[in-house]
Amino acid sequence: MGKRKTVKDIYKMKKQKNKITMLTAYDYQFAKIMDKAGIDVILVGDSLSMVFQGNTTTIPVTVEQMIYHTKIVVDSTEKAFIIADMPFGSYQVSVEKGVENAVNIMKETGCNAVKIEGGQRVIPLVEQLILAGIPVFGHLGLTPQSINKFGSYRLRARKEGEAYKLINDAVLLEKAGVSGIILEKIPSDLAKEVTEKIKVPTIGIGAGSECDGQVLVITDLLGIDEDVNFKFVRKYADLNTIISKSVTDYISDVKESKFPSEEESY
Numbered sequence: 001m002g003k004r005k006t007v008k009d010i011y012k013m014k015k016q017k018n019k020i021t022m023l024t025a026y027d028y029q030f031a032k033i034m035d036k037a038g039i040d041v042i043l044v045g046d047s048l049s050m051v052f053q054g055n056t057t058t059i060p061v062t063v064e065q066m067i068y069h070t071k072i073v074v075d076s077t078e079k080a081f082i083i084a085d086m087p088f089g090s091y092q093v094s095v096e097k098g099v100e101n102a103v104n105i106m107k108e109t110g111c112n113a114v115k116i117e118g119g120q121r122v123i124p125l126v127e128q129l130i131l132a133g134i135p136v137f138g139h140l141g142l143t144p145q146s147i148n149k150f151g152s153y154r155l156r157a158r159k160e161g162e163a164y165k166l167i168n169d170a171v172l173l174e175k176a177g178v179s180g181i182i183l184e185k186i187p188s189d190l191a192k193e194v195t196e197k198i199k200v201p202t203i204g205i206g207a208g209s210e211c212d213g214q215v216l217v218i219t220d221l222l223g224i225d226e227d228v229n230f231k232f233v234r235k236y237a238d239l240n241t242i243i244s245k246s247v248t249d250y251i252s253d254v255k256e257s258k259f260p261s262e263e264e265s266y
């Protein structure tokens with residue numbers, strides 16, 4: 001059994017300028033592969049709603065579904081630090097409800113931390129979660145759970161006022177005790193400024209190379225969905241083509257009685 005990473009290890013990585021690697025996972029196979037490959041952090045993101053359930057936003061995914069997938073990821077890994085996303089509706093109603101849901105997520109899954117979206121407005125919740133002994137990661141910039149408020153997934157904090165608010169939110173989150181902050185789809189210069197200003201690690205997605213770490217959605221990195229073509233995604237493989245070809249080859253082999261062969265039979 002390998003030793004699982006802790007918040008302290010992640011924090012130390014920033015200090016030592018050792019870049020933090022994070023990917024999303026939702027299931028046994030991918031979680032096991034990335035843990036063995038040496039990923040530092042796995043995020044069971046509420047992107048689950050879009051990439052796993054096929055919804056158009058992250059809004060529909062429930063606490064029960066996040067618990068189901070997070071437990072699988074925790075049980076499939078030995079070393080990676082595991083963060084569970086708190087889904088939409090699980091912490092917006094009240095601080096009490098947020099703490100109750102976070103306690104439940106941690107109890108049922110064994111994850112190492114939870115992640116919540118937002119700045120100033122979530123500070124009372126962050127403080128209560130820290131008091132309850134639950135490590136928290138923040139999420140600023142493009143916050144997909146607020147899609148209905150903003151109406152688009154465009155770059156965030158381009159204007160001076162928004163950038164100032166984001167820096168202030170990052171400082172408030174750090175003061176409240178977060179263990180790290182995800183910075184999504186903001187200008188690189190702003191991400192650099194935040195990274196230099198706070199002591200806890202920043203993990204970027206579409207936020208340039210100056211963050212303390214990077215995160216990508218696993219299915220984007222593997223090129224599984226041909227419709228995903230974001231500027232900030234580097235596709236390390238074209239699994240869509242490989243999977244499609246494997247399936248069509250299998251179909252024609254079966255139709256033409258070429259599979260199974262004698263060697264593949266008893």
Ligand code: KIV
Pocket residue numbers: 024043044045046047048085182184205215216217
């Ligand atoms: O849900 C998710 O996958 C995320 C990442 C994109 C950071 O929040």
